[in-house]
Amino acid sequence: MTILKHYFGLIPLALALWQFGTAAQDMSEEDITSSVLYAPVPTNRLSLKTPINLQQTYSDEQKPICHNYRTNFATNLRGWQVENSMQDTYEILENSIQFNLLPPDEYIRLHDERHMPYNQIGGRGPTLNSTVYMRYGKMSANIKAAGTGGSVTAFILMGDGGDEIDFEFIGGDYNHVQTNYFWGNTKEYSINGASHIVKGAATNADFHKYTINWEPDKIEWSVDDEIVRTKARIETCDSNGHCKFPSQPARIQFGLWDGSIESGTAQWSHGPIDWSQPQTINAEIRDITVDCHPDYNQIVD
Numbered sequence: 145m146t147i148l149k150h151y152f153g154l155i156p157l158a159l160a161l162w163q164f165g166t167a168a169q170d171m172s173e174e175d176i177t178s179s180v181l182y183a184p185v186p187t188n189r190l191s192l193k194t195p196i197n198l199q200q201t202y203s204d205e206q207k208p209i210c211h212n213y214r215t216n217f218a219t220n221l222r223g224w225q226v227e228n229s230m231q232d233t234y235e236i237l238e239n240s241i242q243f244n245l246l247p248p249d250e251y252i253r254l255h256d257e258r259h260m261p262y263n264q265i266g267g268r269g270p271t272l273n274s275t276v277y278m279r280y281g282k283m284s285a286n287i288k289a290a291g292t293g294g295s296v297t298a299f300i301l302m303g304d305g306g307d308e309i310d311f312e313f314i315g316g317d318y319n320h321v322q323t324n325y326f327w328g329n330t331k332e333y334s335i336n337g338a339s340h341i342v343k344g345a346a347t348n349a350d351f352h353k354y355t356i357n358w359e360p361d362k363i364e365w366s367v368d369d370e371i372v373r374t375k376a377r378i379e380t381c382d383s384n385g386h387c388k389f390p391s392q393p394a395r396i397q398f399g400l401w402d403g404s405i406e407s408g409t410a411q412w413s414h415g416p417i418d419w420s421q422p423q424t425i426n427a428e429i430r431d432i433t434v435d436c437h438p439d440y441n442q443i444v445d
Contacts, residue, residue: 210276210441213283217432246269260410266405286429286431289427290426295403298310300398301390301395306326309358342367
């Protein structure tokens with residue numbers, strides 16, 4: 145899902161934020177129906193535009209500067225930035241950072257030509273970005289997702305050229321997480337997604353550990369240290385050896401967004417959200433561990 149429709153400025157976190165440097169089995173991929181089958185435009189709200197001061201271009205020979213993060217978001221936010229001009233969309237708790245999805249200034253419910261509902265204006269939620277890039281490596285985060293239908297919690301690797309690897313949590317589906325990947329600016333929706341059971345507590349009731357292990361020849365997604373999906377690079381290659389496998393340096397992103405503003409996305413995310421009723425929609429990120437691949441990154445402490 146690729147376009148964030150909240151055009152907010154990039155601001156530093158008010159608290160201790162420094163710019164770095166100073167079913168018990170997967171559903172088949174064919175079973176996953178992307179919201180973009182119905183939506184007129186891509187719908188990932190996390191990556192509308194990479195801020196210019198963070199854009200970087202790398203050749204295959206260049207190595208991005210990468211930081212092996214060991215971040216507890218309640219106490220240490222060095223190297224992270226929030227993409228949102230309004231600080232009411234997040235707050236620091238005792239053990240985590242909490243994302244808040246807030247109602248729009250005006251609630252307008254509409255229907256498309258198929259009588260599918262959607263909201264004209266979406267709620268406001270934050271995106272938390274790493275300030276450095278990684279080309280291959282492993283990242284693990286403890287996340288408690290939002291539970292309200294229509295809300296989407298996301299944990300993503302996003303390249304400036306469109307490469308993407310992600311976990312997404314759909315409000316109203318408390319026992320599954322979706323995985324996906326994209327290659328380049330040509331998005332092939334409903335092809336590369338999968339859904340996985342999350343064992344134990346509901347995804348919105350307690351923290352679970354979600355891991356992406358991104359290597360030159362494969363991607364592994366894990367939940368609570370159990371691999372739930374593997375995608376080999378060779379599986380993405382055509383007969384001419386052209387491979388649609390994410391390989392661009394990428395930033396790490398967390399986000400909470402409103403899936404209600406297109407009818408197909410609203411259906412996919414179990415929305416649209418009824419903002420005429422009082423809503424408390426939160427997600428929490430407790431911590432993240434990042435290990436940059438030493439052969440493809442300039443690793444700094």
